[in-house]
Amino acid sequence: MSAIPPPALGVPRVHLRSTSSTNDRARELALAGAPHGTLVTASAQSAGRGRGGRVWSAPRGSSLLASLLLRSPPRLLPLIAPLAVCEVAGADARIKWPNDVVVVRGEDLLKLAGILIEGRPQEAWAVLGIGLNAAVALSELPQELQGSAATLGLHEDEIEPLLARLLSAIARRLAEPPPATLAAWRALDALRGRAVAWSRGSGRADGIDGDGRLVVVRDDGGRATLDAGEVHLEHSNVR
Numbered sequence: 001m002s003a004i005p006p007p008a009l010g011v012p013r014v015h016l017r018s019t020s021s022t023n024d025r026a027r028e029l030a031l032a033g034a035p036h037g038t039l040v041t042a043s044a045q046s047a048g049r050g051r052g053g054r055v056w057s058a059p060r061g062s063s064l065l066a067s068l069l070l071r072s073p074p075r076l077l078p079l080i081a082p083l084a085v086c087e088v089a090g091a092d093a094r095i096k097w098p099n100d101v102v103v104v105r106g107e108d109l110l111k112l113a114g115i116l117i118e119g120r121p122q123e124a125w126a127v128l129g130i131g132l133n134a135a136v137a138l139s140e141l142p143q144e145l146q147g148s149a150a151t152l153g154l155h156e157d158e159i160e161p162l163l164a165r166l167l168s169a170i171a172r173r174l175a176e177p178p179p180a181t182l183a184a185w186r187a188l189d190a191l192r193g194r195a196v197a198w199s200r201g202s203g204r205a206d207g208i209d210g211d212g213r214l215v216v217v218r219d220d221g222g223r224a225t226l227d228a229g230e231v232h233l234e235h236s237n238v239r
């Protein structure tokens with residue numbers, strides 16, 4: 001008897017020339033009963049957003065802007081998503097907890113991609129929003145981001161094939177057992193060993209626990225575990 005393959009990701013798909021936020025459109029589709037794997041992409045967003053209410057800026061046509069609806073998302077989705085992005089972003093890509101994808105340049109972590117997961121856990125769905133600087137010219141980003149961003153430097157024609165590879169990588173990661181996800185994430189951890197400060201203390205990042213929380217060794221020698229939803233990290237030597 002052959003195993004039933006998992007449902008395809010990216011089907012159905014809506015592509016918009018412009019929208020406020022692909023996460024908003026995917027959320028509407030989720031509430032209207034759209035199936036697992038539904039994808040919304042856009043060439044431009046007028047109100048792209050990131051975690052903590054921050055703005056996500058992307059020049060028209062040069063960024064991968066995608067929101068994927070997942071029904072019954074796994075507990076480790078916040079780890080799975082940046083891992084999949086790293087897989088398609090090349091050997092230099094690393095993860096800055098909780099789920100930024102960055103390139104390490106000395107002491108600096110330059111942001112290549114951001115991930116925003118929104119949804120209704122009680123209804124068992126999530127929208128996985130990904131913004132990846134695929135073909136972005138850094139000079140076209142707002143001035144204040146230019147020193148802290150990175151780009152893959154692709155041609156705009158390469159965004160669509162990149163998206164196809166990304167969807168395959170997400171599908172593979174969704175099917176793997178949690179210990180494999182945790183091990184792969186830890187191998188790409190850009191924050192480990194770095195000084196971090198958060199609202200109630202400071203210390204050194206020491207990896208993640210089995211639920212994806214950040215473990216830190218505090219300056220007083222004690223250990224703390226930080227939840228992405230609860231803390232706002234201020235990186236003393238990390239942009």
Ligand code: BTN
Nearest residue numbers: 021048049050051114115129131
């Ligand atoms: C972050 O870095 O804080 C997360 C950024 C997430 C940006 C993507 S772009 C596609 C999707 N639509 C949005 O409005 N946000 C996400």
